[in-house]
Amino acid sequence: MSESAAENTLAEQIAAQLRRDILRGKLPPDTAIKERDNAAELGVSRTPMREAIRILAQEGLVVLRPSRSPIVARPTVKEVHDQVVVLLALEKLSAQIACERATEVDLSRLAELNEQIAEAYDHVDALDLFEMDMAFHRLIAEAAHNEALAETHHAYLARLWRARFLSATMRRNRERVVSHHGAIMNALRARDPEAVDAALDQHLSNLAEDISAAIEAENAEAERAGG
Numbered sequence: 001m002s003e004s005a006a007e008n009t010l011a012e013q014i015a016a017q018l019r020r021d022i023l024r025g026k027l028p029p030d031t032a033i034k035e036r037d038n039a040a041e042l043g044v045s046r047t048p049m050r051e052a053i054r055i056l057a058q059e060g061l062v063v064l065r066p067s068r069s070p071i072v073a074r075p076t077v078k079e080v081h082d083q084v085v086v087l088l089a090l091e092k093l094s095a096q097i098a099c100e101r102a103t104e105v106d107l108s109r110l111a112e113l114n115e116q117i118a119e120a121y122d123h124v125d126a127l128d129l130f131e132m133d134m135a136f137h138r139l140i141a142e143a144a145h146n147e148a149l150a151e152t153h154h155a156y157l158a159r160l161w162r163a164r165f166l167s168a169t170m171r172r173n174r175e176r177v178v179s180h181h182g183a184i185m186n187a188l189r190a191r192d193p194e195a196v197d198a199a200l201d202q203h204l205s206n207l208a209e210d211i212s213a214a215i216e217a218e219n220a221e222a223e224r225a226g227g
Helices: 003-024 035-042 046-058 077-101 104-120 126-143 147-159 161-170 174-189 193-204 207-226
Strands: 062-065 068-072
Touching (some): 003 035, 003 046, 003 126, 003 161, 035 046, 046 062, 077 147, 077 174, 077 193, 077 207, 104 126, 104 174, 126 174, 147 161, 161 207, 174 193
Antiparallel strands (some): 062 068
16 A cells, blocks of 8 residues: 555544544534644644544535634534535435436345344444444445435535434434335335335435434534533
8 A cells, every 4th residue: 555545544544533523522513623632642643634634624524724723613503404405305316316226236235234223223332323324325325326426415414424413312213213214225125216205205304403403402502601
């Protein structure tokens, strides 16, 4: 592996760790991410740390500032709501195309992952469970076999990563996740766009409201703490 490839891999690993710290609240919104201090804490050089921060900035989790340390993003309720509207459209479009293009391997991967979620649901860490849930949705986008669509879906999923995690922890419901995923898979297996659309409506019908409520509550708490 070349030195640049190794740096990229390390940067992605650092980004993954910082992302989890943001989701868990170790790095709450408006927190400055000091490049030197964080690099020292993780025992890495500043170059991959800088690249990791750039990755998170592209995802919308971090805001870059000229001549100042970047901070963890605090999106407004409207920003999050607008992004959710786009994500829902991408989820439906991906699933509709996947009805036609998904391979048996794609469907098997989805079924295997949903089984893992069902088995792990009652004892796995909330963040690990959330990442498995989001992986299920990424697999649907990939099953459409449209690179532009998958990339756009991934970008919006990344932007809403923290908001969705907040929402998921507020409304943790095994039946909703596992059974709804099953309905989506059944529709995909039947190659039925209308059925998959209905299944996604059932699964994601309250997403915009739940996420907006989670962000609104967090921002209100921050105002009280700062006021």
